Amino acid sequence: MKQLPLDLQLPDPTGFDDFLIGPNLEAFLALKALADGESPESCVYLWGQAGAGKSHLLRATVARAGDAGLDALYLDARTVAPGESAHGHALLAVDHVDALDPAGQIALFGLINAQRECGFAIVTAGQQAPAHMPLRDDLRTRLGWGLVFEIAEPADEDKAALLRHRARARGCEVDESVCRWLVSHQRRDIGGLVSLLDALDRAALAAQRPLTLPLVRDFLRDAEAGN
Known part of the structure; x- marks a missing residue:
């Protein structure tokens, strides 16, 4: 088959409207409410296997919050460790928390505390439920503070x-x-x-x-x- 060097790739859709909800309606609605400032929860953790849609949901939450005028930030812990620049955002999303080294785990622990004390929100994601994460005990406890959702694969x-x-x-x-x-x-x-x-x-x-x-x-x- 002859193939030409065409670059016609569409950008990956990252909004809520592009998410295949499947069995994840409760998590979907909770994150939309959080992005809209209509949720009493300040801490949400998503877990599930790679490719289930966790990153999509985190990015969608940040994008919707930004569209609503909130100061929102997405961080991928595989490439950017949460540092001082992550503080002070009305909504913070930290993806792949299971990739954090010991220093990054301490930083995330402090961020979760700081977000809650300031009345801000934080959404995190990893591949396992908090109790089974290979992280510090105190961080595992913090990740389970608020809402915890398993993001399951659609049919x-x-x-x-x-x-x-x-x-x-x-x-x-x-x-x-x-x-x-x-x-x-x-x-x-x-x-x-x-x-x-x-x-x-x-x-x-x-x-x-x-x-x-x-x-x-x-x-x-x-x-x-x-x-």
Whole structure:
């Protein structure tokens, strides 16, 4: 399959309207209320496997709070340790807290306390429930202070519907059978499936072919042969 160097990737959608709610309605509504300043809670922790949508929800919460005029900040603890610059935001989101080193854990512990004392909000996320996190005991306790939600993976039919919606957003009509096949045969997490669909769409445009199952199989065979 001949492929041209096209750069047609859409930015990853990060709003609440782009989140596939599935079994996570309670967490979804709680975070929207927090972003709108309508929640009595000041501390929310999300946990679940990689690709479940935790980062999407944290970014959506920060974006909605910013749109409402609140000073909101998102931090990815894998790349940026929470420091002095993280203090004083009306809403703070710290992602991948399980990646924090001992100094970062102490800093996050202080941030949670400071946010609560100032009447500000903090949303954090990791891959395990607070009691099972490989963190300091006092930090595990703080993470479980407020609301704790497990972000569960949506059903396969919901994932297929999301892929079709994503394709249409790119201006690409794709048969529902293709989306169902991708969900059942490829990476199961939403992020991986969306990235694969985007790559398939670019390949279809480059080859001037419709995005069908034969094209998908050709693309995957060529990709595997190139590894």
